[in-house]
Amino acid sequence: MISGRCAACKNQRRRCPSDCIFSPYFPANDPQRFASVHKIYGGSNVGKMLQQIPPYLREQTANSLYFEAQCRIQDPVYGCVGIISKLYEQIHNTEIELAQIQTQITCHKLQLLHPNNAETNFNLLPTAEAQSNFQIPPESNNPPQFQWPNQVPWFN
Amino acid sequence: MISGRCAACKNQRRRCPSDCIFSPYFPANDPQRFASVHKIYGGSNVGKMLQQIPPYLREQTANSLYFEAQCRIQDPVYGCVGIISKLYEQIHNTEIELAQIQTQITCHKLQLLHPNNAETNFNLLPTAEAQSNFQIPPESNNPPQFQWPNQVPWFN
Structure with a gap:
């Protein structure tokens, strides 16, 4: 038919x-x-x-x-792997950011426990910018170099 | 030859x-x-x-x-898209986690500004568990359902 x-x-x-x-x-x-x-x-x-x-x-x-x-x-060079690479980069950057926040929170807890031993500096605490890494990356003509194969650790 | x-x-x-x-x-x-x-x-x-x-x-x-x-x-059903889906899920969960941390930090700033109006509860502050979402997902025989195409917003 x-x-x-x-x-x-x-x-x-x-x-x-x-x-x-x-x-x-x-x-x-x-x-x-x-x-x-x-x-x-x-x-x-x-x-x-x-x-x-x-x-x-x-x-x-x-x-x-x-x-x-x-x-x-x-993206004839990287295909889907270009997206995976960008997402890994985004996760890596956010890991660093979260670690910094954890450190700042720990410092602040110490300040609260011992208020007379340290200045209370509110600027040390992170603000809403901490979420900025979660923007979806725009389509790029220059994808990041794909590191092979360390960037995708569970891939055999 | x-x-x-x-x-x-x-x-x-x-x-x-x-x-x-x-x-x-x-x-x-x-x-x-x-x-x-x-x-x-x-x-x-x-x-x-x-x-x-x-x-x-x-x-x-x-x-x-x-x-x-x-x-x-x-993964004959999802291929690379299964990995992308997992990474998106990981990023989504971490977005929620970061938003919770931001809220807790804001509450805590208010407590510092007005110490007599609120109890100081150190347990409100997040701890190192906040990084737990960053574990690389293990290879799974049951990949998450790939939502098509909303999960990859920049894809036309």
Whole structure:
């Protein structure tokens, strides 16, 4: 049925069978979605990957493949790894920031216990700027150098 | 030269030309590296992607493709997106934690300014547990449900 072909079958100019592996996840009204995964993985690889997944998880699989393909198209050098690298950097900076806050709080506790031995300096206490590191990083044309593989310690 | 073939040319059972696009990034002594990207992207797609990148960035590209391929092999449903999802969750939890610390600090500043109007309760101040969210998440067989696409706000 030509008129009911999914985006994958339209792209590949073939008949769309009733049990098409692509059809539920690559609808005809979003041809760019299939074009993206086709460009990065190749259509047959996407089909193979979906076949190996239980049906109830195929939508999540198609979504994550599309996300990774879009990342790779936008950033052909780093792809998703560029995002992971940025998030690690953000977490690292915040670890430092939290450690500084902990130190300042400890100092302040000591001041409260011994008020006569130290000046009470309210400026030592951190303010709302401490949250500034949590801004989502903007898309950048100069992604940070990806350190390989130390930056992702659980990766084998 | 059969004996000097790179991992890609060995895998594809072909002659390895002197200007082989794979050779610098997929050495013969690490056949699993090429096997991984070949399984996920297909060898010819990897070659095409490398060709489109300036030579000085090809090593980073091969590394990130290998990383993403390994992620997809380990987690066929979520791949790299599973890691991104975990990191977002970690950042979200820490945002909440930092906001709580900010509130506690503000309360404590008020106590210092007006010591007679409030009890000094040292237990209100956060302790070192505040850093506990920064543990690298262990590899899990049950990755969190990836919310699509709200969890990655800058993704178009």
